[in-house]
Amino acid sequence: MAPPFQRHIFVCTNRRPDGHPKGDCATKGSEEIRAAFKTELDKRGIKGTMRANAAGCLDTCAFGPSVVVYPEGVWYGGVKLEDVPVIVEEHLIGGRPVERLLMKFAKKEAKPGEAKPADTKPPGTP
Amino acid sequence: MAPPFQRHIFVCTNRRPDGHPKGDCATKGSEEIRAAFKTELDKRGIKGTMRANAAGCLDTCAFGPSVVVYPEGVWYGGVKLEDVPVIVEEHLIGGRPVERLLMKFAKKEAKPGEAKPADTKPPGTP
Numbered sequence: 001m002a003p004p005f006q007r008h009i010f011v012c013t014n015r016r017p018d019g020h021p022k023g024d025c026a027t028k029g030s031e032e033i034r035a036a037f038k039t040e041l042d043k044r045g046i047k048g049t050m051r052a053n054a055a056g057c058l059d060t061c062a063f064g065p066s067v068v069v070y071p072e073g074v075w076y077g078g079v080k081l082e083d084v085p086v087i088v089e090e091h092l093i094g095g096r097p098v099e100r101l102l103m104k105f106a107k108k109e110a111k112p113g114e115a116k117p118a119d120t121k122p123p124g125t126p
Numbered sequence: 127m128a129p130p131f132q133r134h135i136f137v138c139t140n141r142r143p144d145g146h147p148k149g150d151c152a153t154k155g156s157e158e159i160r161a162a163f164k165t166e167l168d169k170r171g172i173k174g175t176m177r178a179n180a181a182g183c184l185d186t187c188a189f190g191p192s193v194v195v196y197p198e199g200v201w202y203g204g205v206k207l208e209d210v211p212v213i214v215e216e217h218l219i220g221g222r223p224v225e226r227l228l229m230k231f232a233k234k235e236a237k238p239g240e241a242k243p244a245d246t247k248p249p250g251t252p
Contacts, residue, residue: 003186003231004199010136010181055136056180060129070196073130105129 003051007092009037010055012066024057025064029081033065036084041092050092063103077103129177133218135163136181138192150183151190155207159191162210167218176218189229203229 011034015026037052060066063077067087074097076087083101091097137160141152163178186192189203193213200223202213209227217223 003184003194003201003229008194008196008199010179013182051185053136053184054182056139058129058179059177068129068134070134071199073134073197075129103129 005051006049007072008070009050009052009092010058010068010070011037011052012056012058012060012064013054014057014061022061023064024061025066028065030065030079032081033067033079033084036081037088040085040088044088044093046093060103060105063105066103069097072097075103075105076101131177132175133198134196135176135178135218136184136194136196137163137178138182138184138186138190139180140183140187148187149190150187151192154191156191156205158207159193159205159210162207163214166211166214170214170219172219186229186231189231192229195223198223201229201231202227 011030012025013030013034014024016022016024031054034052034054038047041047041050041052055068058066058068060075060077063075065077065079067076067079068074069076069087069091074091076083076098079087079101083098087098087101137156138151139156139160140150142148142150160178160180164173167173167176167178181194184192184194186201186203189201191203191205193202193205194200195202195213195217200217202209202224205213205227209224213224213227
């Protein structure tokens with residue numbers, strides 16, 4: 001396996017101390033979910049072009065277990081073990097994100113005064 | 127901060143037992159590099175639209191400390207602490223990847239017989 005990867009799957013495997021108000025994805029089974037992604041990619045012979053990676057907190061604790069797939073930036077929430085082969089088959093191989101598992105959050109706009117990251121040069125740079 | 131992020135930076139913070147032949151990014155200072163990304167994003171007021179994330183092994187141990195920026199899929203290797211503000215300024219804000227830090231690896235093609243992940247349906251799916 002070697003990058004760059006055609007699709008790079010990040011599974012939050014963050015674990016917080018017991019009783020933390022935010023909870024965490026590991027307690028909700030995300031380590032098993034990550035392992036299942038690895039197994040499914042291997043089974044289908046595509047682990048050479050895709051990677052199921054562990055990630056720290058993806059800042060979507062309320063929606064966990066959280067998974068994000070790049071480069072397309074598709075976010076999945078509340079992922080269960082049995083959803084993994086479906087995501088692999090329909091999205092990673094088939095190219096169709098699994099609608100029912102998409103994380104629901106509003107698109108953010110940069111706040112006024114925030115730097116506007118883009119393809120343009122910020123003022124003052126050469 | 128909330129996703130989706132305009133740019134999502136993953137820093138490998140994997141740590142292996144001492145003396146492991148592959149080495150690891152944490153031993154090469156990647157935890158400090160990740161912290162520096164967070165500080166720089168905060169300082170520039172863009173931590174609302176970008177996130178510096180910890181990641182498990184990115185499978186580029188020989189090139190570490192390893193960083194990948196999505197959605198563009200730009201890979202940096204051998205990143206030093208002093209490179210962080212440069213990457214933030216030139217790439218994350220300015221949109222110009224920092225050429226001298228790009229990881230050098232060959233583009234991979236899918237092997238014959240491997241599933242070909244794409245936007246097309248694989249044979250046999252409905």
